[in-house]
Amino acid sequence: MAVRATVSRFPIDTDAREGSGLLWGVTVTPFASIDENGHSPAYGSGGDVLPRCENCWAYFNTYCELEQWAWSCSLCGTLNGLSSAAIERYSLPESCAEMRSSFVDLELPLDESSEEAAMQARPVYVAAVDLSSSEEFLELTKSALLAALEALAPGSLFGLATFSHKLGLYDVQGPIPVVKNVFIPPDAEGTLPVGLDDVMPLLQFLAPVDTCKDNIASALETLRPTTSWERTTAAGQSLDGVLIGGRGFGVAMEALCNYLGSEYGNTFALARIFAFMSGPPDYGAGQLDTRRYGEQYASKGEDADRALLPEQTPFYKDLVSVWTYLQ
Structure with a gap:
């Protein structure tokens, strides 16, 4: 996915955005082959175990704050606990695509029931x-x-x-x-x-x-x-x-x-x-x-x-x- 903003600098807060009088937004391109910087996605597995926010259901990503036992959602700020499998997964961050890049392509296992x-x-x-x-x-x-x-x-x-x-x-x-x-x-x-x-x-x-x-x-x-x-x-x-x-x-x-x-x-x-x-x-x-x-x-x-x-x-x-x- 590629995300491109309409301006080169983001407003620091809502007041700054409203005071500028400029239209501000982003263009999102799902399933893009490269991101807004021209980089290809980081590939990995385990898409079915990627943590999601308990409040807004956003996926864990490189913009989230990661602690030893929990992580904070980058969108809504909710503190979410980590399962033992996720803690083990993120103990070696370089082995996880979602820890190396904000632009990832994760494989999902075949659903045998489907x-x-x-x-x-x-x-x-x-x-x-x-x-x-x-x-x-x-x-x-x-x-x-x-x-x-x-x-x-x-x-x-x-x-x-x-x-x-x-x-x-x-x-x-x-x-x-x-x-x-x-x-x-x-x-x-x-x-x-x-x-x-x-x-x-x-x-x-x-x-x-x-x-x-x-x-x-x-x-x-x-x-x-x-x-x-x-x-x-x-x-x-x-x-x-x-x-x-x-x-x-x-x-x-x-x-x-x-x-x-x-x-x-x-x-x-x-x-x-x-x-x-x-x-x-x-x-x-x-x-x-x-x-x-x-x-x-x-x-x-x-x-x-x-x-x-x-x-x-x-x-x-x-x-x-x-x-x-x-x-």
Whole structure:
């Protein structure tokens, strides 16, 4: 800040100023690169601990009278006490910018709570795509997501995940999209062997749409269905001709919900997960009994379209309850 007076000599008191008949004032230039004498600011740290006057809230500066345990405000004359940290700080005056110059630039520490609030205020969209599907299904999904990317608001964060007998996380913030996979346990009570935040840091997974839109589009083009061999190997079994073990939707959703809360301890306030499924979950926790539908029910006179409507497991109801509580 630069301060320039309208006269070269200051009046000694109010009577002298009024008796002179001259207009007196100062011009203040905030954030000036040099002061009125052409000097650059003295740089330092600890701007958050700079003492302030208890009466007028002026900052401590070189014009204040400093005593061993207190200081007097240069503006209002109030005597203010010094904290033990301030006493230690000013025991070596040459190490403090505010003691060396009247023109200082002090750094403030990063406010982590403000950073957290800013991140939580950003809309977050996660697309979870079913790879236990057909080429036609994936082509429709890609087209839908590419159109959705164009409609996202500036500042949005986007994450691309895939699920089948494994859960994949895409890093699209580098020059080439990279996917990291975690295999989903086949048993209905199992969870992922590792947390997704250990597989990939959350802020590496959530990419700014503004700068990574082209990379996200490139990642979408790499999506391919899992082969029948992969599904059979993962399932390890087949009941009544129905393939079991291709679509670990329940574990994937549970892991992603936990993942979105891993960075700051609570879920992003504006986070949304969009799941693109080509069939019922039939693998891992949250799987449904897919034998309850299909051609085998036609001979029993049951409607295959309604066979999965009755609730089979409380898994998803419990997951929604936890998700709502975190938000």
